[in-house]
Amino acid sequence: MxxxxxxxxxxxxxxxxxxxxxxxxxxxxxxxxxxxxxxxxxxxxxxxxxxxxxxxxxxxxxxxxxxxxxxxxxxxxxxREHRQRTVRPASYSAPAKNGEPYRWLTEAEKQGGRARSELLEVTEATPPADVAEALELAEGGTALLRRQVLFIDDEPVELVQSYYPLAIVRGTAMMERRKIKGGTPTLLAALGHPPRLSVDRVSARVPTQEQYAALRLPSSLPVLRTLRVVYSDGERPIEATVMTKAGHLYELQYEFTPE
Structure with a gap:
């Protein structure tokens, strides 16, 4: 009824x-x-x-x-002039070429403005449940967390929390609190773990207190939360990243050919 x-x-x-x-x-x-x-x-x-x-x-x-x-x-x-940026996730998921900066920086600057990143934290941490599941971690298992904020023209636009299995990054430069030339995808490829497949799960959420402060949100606007899981050879998960974007500044564009 x-x-x-x-x-x-x-x-x-x-x-x-x-x-x-x-x-x-x-x-x-x-x-x-x-x-x-x-x-x-x-x-x-x-x-x-x-x-x-x-x-x-x-x-x-x-x-x-x-x-x-x-x-x-x-x-x-x-x-005002529209500030919302159209992001094509596929354009910056691949490793940077030799000598080039992190792909997000180069792609962001193609749309104008000065792009930069600020590394906030590098530590071993227990990931959120969906990240732990994506990385196939044992219950209570830890991973390497690299947390950063991305800026355009000194305005924070994205909070990025990337998690990596300790088995493949322990003893590498990724464990150090410093930026990786070309970004972590480039180093992972050099370590023998090239990205083969990326899967995005996108949702709109009410910002947490941390997200609200990090992105300096002007009001209780929703944020776009993307959980991106990157797989290498043998469908092995090598990275799970939670990307939180200010909802009023971004739209995502996905392009595909119907089968």
Whole structure:
């Protein structure tokens, strides 16, 4: 028997200014409000959303904090140049060529801006359950964790936590707290573990306290969490990475040919 939905089941429990910001954000991100376009006036927005002037101003402030719009009280609010970047994961998963920097850096800079990484931690750690399962670790097993933040124009855009089986990295440069020339995929390939297959699992999540602080999020926007598992010869897992991206700054593009 189908149970009819009640008003409580469908009611949007967010505050009104958050709902207004969400609708305007969607129009900006989808291109209905293009860069340089003026947002409807406060009078128009108060009528459209049946909201007070103060509530509309709070909504606009959220969009300003996210750097989606620019403007000041009493003046027109204008859409900024879109900051969302389209990421093609397949383009930076392979090892860098000899002498080249980490592939993420080169791919990010192709879209403009200065890209850099900051290594936060290198330690042995017990991974989250999904990472441990992906790496086929025994219960309570540990792995090498390399944690870093990626920046574009000094803005943190991605928190990266990469885990590696100790059996293949112990005694190598990956155990040291320093950057690896060309990135860890290059070193893994040199150690005889070339990447053969990468599998991504992407989900949208509410940011944790650590993610919120590391990415300096302007509000409780969702983040994109990617669990990437890299396999080498014999389908051996050699890396499992949790990549947390600021949701308002990224979209992912996957390209494939239907069989």
């Amino acid at each position: 189908t149970v009819p939905k009640t008003e409580a089941d469908t009611y949007d429990r967010r505050s009104l200014h958050e709902r207004i910001a969400a609708d305007l954000r969607e129009e900006i991100m989808s291109g209905d409000l293009a860069p340089g376009a003026k947002l409807p006036s406060t009078t128009q927005l108060t009528a459209r959303f049946a909201a007070s002037n103060a509530t509309v101003q709070k909504a606009l402030q959220l969009l300003k904090d996210e750097r989606l719009v620019i403007g000041r009280a009493g003046a027109a609010v204008t859409v």
